[in-house]
Amino acid sequence: MDCQMPVLDGYAATRALRAQPAFRDLPVIAMTANAMVGDRQKVLDAGMNDHIAKPIHFNQMFATLARWVKPAAAARSPAQGRTQARPLPELQGIDTSAGLANVVGNETLYRRMLDMFVDREADFQQRFHAALAAGEIADATRAVHDLKNEAGTLGMGPLGHAAAALERAVNDGAGPSDLELLQSRVTTLLDPVIAGLRAFGPLAAAPGS
Numbered sequence: 575m576d577c578q579m580p581v582l583d584g585y586a587a588t589r590a591l592r593a594q595p596a597f598r599d600l601p602v603i604a605m606t607a608n609a610m611v612g613d614r615q616k617v618l619d620a621g622m623n624d625h626i627a628k629p630i631h632f633n634q635m636f637a638t639l640a641r642w643v644k645p646a647a648a649a650r651s652p653a654q655g656r657t658q659a660r661p662l663p664e665l666q667g668i669d670t671s672a673g674l675a676n677v678v679g680n681e682t683l684y685r686r687m688l689d690m691f692v693d694r695e696a697d698f699q700q701r702f703h704a705a706l707a708a709g710e711i712a713d714a715t716r717a718v719h720d721l722k723n724e725a726g727t728l729g730m731g732p733l734g735h736a737a738a739a740l741e742r743a744v745n746d747g748a749g750p751s752d753l754e755l756l757q758s759r760v761t762t763l764l765d766p767v768i769a770g771l772r773a774f775g776p777l778a779a780a781p782g783s
Contacts, residue, residue, distance in 0.1 A: 575588055584620075606626075665771065692771045736759045
């Protein structure tokens with residue numbers, strides 16, 4: 575449960591879930607941008623079961639989820655006949671070793687997340703500008719906040735730092751010229767990443783491969 579969701583935040587959403595008998599025992603794990611001690615008590619008071627802080631560290635996230643989610647054993651399909659995925663390429667602006675470390679070496683997950691990053695963030699500049707032009711500061715902040723966290727998780731260090739600087743500027747009420755300069759820096763780093771990922775094609779193996 576993302577506690578910083580717009581319109582209806584995670585705290586209110588969880589209270590609404592708990593008001594319904596069918597969802598009173600549903601495990602709800604909070605995800606917040608801060609790691610302060612008070613955050614954990616706040617999410618527990620709202621009816622959530624546990625707390626994960628961003629930026630996400632996948633080994634900690636999986637350990638937290640494992641305390642509450644006990645999936646049934648799934649049948650595994652035979653590995654025979656599967657095609658080996660292409661090795662991860664050298665990608666501009668991406669430290670794949672750091673990214674893989676953040677997902678505890680799960681290359682399949684990492685590849686899927688890179689593909690999702692292209693789908694989600696290719697139009698970041700347009701969404702960010704549109705939000706600012708409409709005076710929707712919360713939407714602009716949300717867009718750059720998500721980019722910052724995704725970049726940090728996937729090993730895009732410089733992009734993550736640039737997005738963090740832009741997020742701070744938006745929150746501090748920086749003027750248009752300062753925002754434009756910082757946003758240009760983000761775009762300069764983001765565009766080659768998107769182009770490189772697109773040039774290589776989908777990184778995740780095709781279903782059934």
